Amino acid sequence: MNISVQLHNIAGRLGGKPAYYFMDQASTYAELDAAVTRFASGLEQLGIKKGDHIAVLLGNSPHFIISLYGALRLGATVIPINPVYTEDEISFILLNGDVKAVVCLDLMMPLAEKMQKHLPEVQQFIICESGQGGGSNAGGMTDKMKAFADVVSIGSPNYEGPDLGEDDTAIILYTSGTTGKPKGAMLTHRNLFSNAQDVADYLKINEDDRVVTALPMFHVFCLTVVLNAPLMNGGTLLIVPRFSPKEIFRLAKKYEPTVFAGVPTMYNFLYQYPEGDAEDMKSLRLCISGGASLPVALLENFEKKFNVAVSEGYGLSEASPVTCFNPLDRPRKAGSIGRSIVNVENKVVSELGEEVTPGEVGELIVRGPNVMKGYYKMPEETAAAIREGWLYTGDLARMDEEGYFYIVDRKKELILVGGYNVYPREVEEVLYSHPDVVEVAVLGVPDPNFGEAVRSFVVSKNPALTEEDLISYCREHLAKYKVPNSIEFLAELPKNTTGKILRRALRKQVLQQS
Numbered sequence: 001m002n003i004s005v006q007l008h009n010i011a012g013r014l015g016g017k018p019a020y021y022f023m024d025q026a027s028t029y030a031e032l033d034a035a036v037t038r039f040a041s042g043l044e045q046l047g048i049k050k051g052d053h054i055a056v057l058l059g060n061s062p063h064f065i066i067s068l069y070g071a072l073r074l075g076a077t078v079i080p081i082n083p084v085y086t087e088d089e090i091s092f093i094l095l096n097g098d099v100k101a102v103v104c105l106d107l108m109m110p111l112a113e114k115m116q117k118h119l120p121e122v123q124q125f126i127i128c129e130s131g132q133g134g135g136s137n138a139g140g141m142t143d144k145m146k147a148f149a150d151v152v153s154i155g156s157p158n159y160e161g162p163d164l165g166e167d168d169t170a171i172i173l174y175t176s177g178t179t180g181k182p183k184g185a186m187l188t189h190r191n192l193f194s195n196a197q198d199v200a201d202y203l204k205i206n207e208d209d210r211v212v213t214a215l216p217m218f219h220v221f222c223l224t225v226v227l228n229a230p231l232m233n234g235g236t237l238l239i240v241p242r243f244s245p246k247e248i249f250r251l252a253k254k255y256e257p258t259v260f261a262g263v264p265t266m267y268n269f270l271y272q273y274p275e276g277d278a279e280d281m282k283s284l285r286l287c288i289s290g291g292a293s294l295p296v297a298l299l300e301n302f303e304k305k306f307n308v309a310v311s312e313g314y315g316l317s318e319a320s321p322v323t324c325f326n327p328l329d330r331p332r333k334a335g336s337i338g339r340s341i342v343n344v345e346n347k348v349v350s351e352l353g354e355e356v357t358p359g360e361v362g363e364l365i366v367r368g369p370n371v372m373k374g375y376y377k378m379p380e381e382t383a384a385a386i387r388e389g390w391l392y393t394g395d396l397a398r399m400d401e402e403g404y405f406y407i408v409d410r411k412k413e414l415i416l417v418g419g420y421n422v423y424p425r426e427v428e429e430v431l432y433s434h435p436d437v438v439e440v441a442v443l444g445v446p447d448p449n450f451g452e453a454v455r456s457f458v459v460s461k462n463p464a465l466t467e468e469d470l471i472s473y474c475r476e477h478l479a480k481y482k483v484p485n486s487i488e489f490l491a492e493l494p495k496n497t498t499g500k501i502l503r504r505a506l507r508k509q510v511l512q513q514s
Helices: 003-013 029-045 062-074 087-096 106-118 148-154 189-203 220-232 245-255 264-272 296-306 379-385 424-432 467-477 503-513
Strands: 018-022 025-028 053-057 077-080 099-105 124-128 145-147 169-174 184-188 210-213 236-239 259-262 286-289 310-315 322-325 345-349 362-367 390-399 405-410 415-417 420-422 437-447 451-460 486-489
Touching (some): 003 062, 003 220, 018 029, 018 062, 025 029, 029 062, 053 062, 053 087, 062 099, 062 148, 099 106, 124 148, 145 148, 184 189, 189 322, 210 220, 220 236, 220 310, 245 264, 259 264, 264 296, 264 437, 296 424, 345 390, 379 390, 415 437, 415 451, 424 437, 437 503, 467 486
Parallel strands (some): 099 124, 124 145, 210 236, 286 310, 451 486
Antiparallel strands (some): 018 025, 169 184, 310 322, 362 390, 390 405, 437 451
16 A cells, blocks of 8 residues: 555545645545546656656645655655755755656746756656746747646546555655755655554544645655645645745635644744734644744643644654654643654663663654665665664653653754753743743854853844843753853744754854854
8 A cells, every 4th residue: 555546545435525725726636636647647658667766846736746646656756855945955866866857847947957958867857837937838848848737638547557565665855964965765655654644543634624734745744744644534735835824824714724733933923923813723623743842832822822732743754754743632741742653663762772761861763664764875874874673863852751752952962061961952942931032043152161152042022132131031940051151133043944943054153253
């Protein structure tokens, strides 16, 4: 079984039900499945075959879903790429990923033309209409370019595709590459199907759910939790091309969604939105947070304002991604990523790989059918990440007596002040609890006396708030060595397209100032 076959099965049972709404237009499961089938067949007629690699450079749209499920039905391997990446970043992934075909918007045609010269291995560019100029009828289409609509139109409605093995590579997700070049995590059909099904079961996602799809589809959090899990169970997606609080509240009023998933910055924007009203969110039965740790103060403020529970979970690309979620059948624990989902094991280990006692901090490791087969063309990195069947996440965590896990921080983000461990998240939690603080990021900077010092970057809604005000506030709640020795106020914090705060950009800023 794989997610594309499951989509076909759902279409056979719920063909007339809306699979998604996009730009206020509905498309049924039967229509979606027919487009997926034709696109898979059309790809084959262009010379794409089972095992070939196809890059998808698209934002949130029906084009993305049809490309993903169509390529998987053909047996091709999909490589989702953030379309706002630079030319160098995209070129690296296309070359390293041995990509044979690219699906992209017409707005990227100039880039596609340049890539034809530098990347001869890419045999086909499939161009999607953006509605913003360009497109399949515009000039500039070369022999290597085909319009998305034309690929669908030439496909057979009766195409069935080849037999696929559960260990065949379905997707290669290139990690963000905070150190060195990004690595391609190879996820199999079994990885994707098992995690989507387990997440859907754990969160009780069903055909009555309407799920706000505002996270980027090319990101694994959205891919599994907000796209695959609902479609596998007959839910309806409310596709948001680009996140904005105004659009979320508009959708909430019109379509009465039952599930919202986002990263902490999205929750912060929704909470701070002046026109946001609890009445607009009354249809939500569940909010899901992931991608980064959700500050406890923000979680509690959001829940109080909108009267909806936020269930925090945890995952990473190499695990398809979900390993933990707060259970829905009991009160969630603030600050916790929850317990292991069904079929997945998590444990906390020491530097020697030995399980530590509850409450003790160590590295979180994961085992289950969701764990990747390895990094593409990187056997040494694969061997370092997966040992005796366990995936080493690089995250520091602790587990309580009831089996709830808490992320302490990234192993590489640990700050050593005079030999004492300082976890950035602990300092961030304190700063977030200040009523005038909107966003925070904490990192370690070189210090001649203590090795490292704590520096904080803060976005405040009160222009009168001073550095000394916040340092004094931290002294009331933190041990002396954990208190920031400097606080810099910014208009906004740098973020990636998923809304995750970019610590490396702040670190680069610090280096430039020194």
